[in-house]
Amino acid sequence: xxxxxxxxxxxxxxxxxxxxxxGNTNVQATVNACAEEAYTEADKELNRVxxxxxxxxxxxxxxxxxxxxxxxLKYRDSNCEHQAMDVxxxxxxxxxxHHCLAxxxxxxxxxxxxxxxxxxxxxxxxxxxxxxxxxxxxxxxHWTTLAAGYGMTxxxxxxxxxxxxxxxxxxxxxEKGLWQLVDGQLLITSExxxxxxxxxxxxxxxxxxxxxxxxxGVEHYKRAQ
Numbered sequence: 164x165x166x167x168x169x170x171x172x173x174x175x176x177x178x179x180x181x182x183x184x185x186g187n188t189n190v191q192a193t194v195n196a197c198a199e200e201a202y203t204e205a206d207k208e209l210n211r212v213x214x215x216x217x218x219x220x221x222x223x224x225x226x227x228x229x230x231x232x233x234x235x236l237k238y239r240d241s242n243c244e245h246q247a248m249d250v251x252x253x254x255x256x257x258x259x260x261h262h263c264l265a266x267x268x269x270x271x272x273x274x275x276x277x278x279x280x281x282x283x284x285x286x287x288x289x290x291x292x293x294x295x296x297x298x299x300x301x302x303x304x305h306w307t308t309l310a311a312g313y314g315m316t317x318x319x320x321x322x323x324x325x326x327x328x329x330x331x332x333x334x335x336x337x338e339k340g341l342w343q344l345v346d347g348q349l350l351i352t353s354e355x356x357x358x359x360x361x362x363x364x365x366x367x368x369x370x371x372x373x374x375x376x377x378x379x380g381v382e383h384y385k386r387a388q
Contacts, residue, residue, distance in 0.1 A: 198261035205268040208313045273380045299344045306384035
């Protein structure tokens with residue numbers, strides 16, 4: 164009988180592909196895998212946006228964009244490695260690292276779309292609109308991003324007097340926390356009170372919710388039917 168090395172035997176076997184269940188899981192390995200998947204999706208969208216921009220700008224601007232992107236990548240990696248290092252429970256480190264990568268990558272994608280707004284038809288407007296009469300009740304509900312090819316959905320809800328925030332990436336849980344709308348500013352925090360997002364201006368017109376970041380980024384969401 165011919166001897167077959169064990170590792171070759173393993174590679175010859177066929178294993179079923181098991182879809183991740185990212186909803187309310189307490190299994191750390193699954194949480195880690197879901198966080199990594201969220202980053203993978205965010206990175207795909209960033210690469211798409213980056214390629215669109217490079218195809219439409221001059222060689223000089225391409226060079227400047229490449230330099231800026233390389234500097235951003237160094238910041239992203241160092242920042243997220245630092246956040247993961249601060250986690251006391253080592254098993255949580257991968258999920259913290261990949262959630263950080265996903266968040267920073269989404270922010271970078273939105274930043275590029277704002278700077279090169281003319282290249283992306285999904286950008287409805289970059290001009291602030293009146294927020295007269297806008298109350299927390301106006302935000303309650305599901306909102307789907309207008310960014311093409313990016314499956315982000317956010318939800319604002321009121322559980323009793325508790326304002327709860329949830330987000331979903333490609334229909335899978337992404338982030339959750341609390342939110343408050345005060346004097347036209349929207350603050351989203353983790354359940355521990357850590358700031359996740361701050362929007363210094365919020366507007367609502369024709370069921371399109373527009374969120375303006377202090378750094379100049381703009382996000383557009385359509386109320387889900």
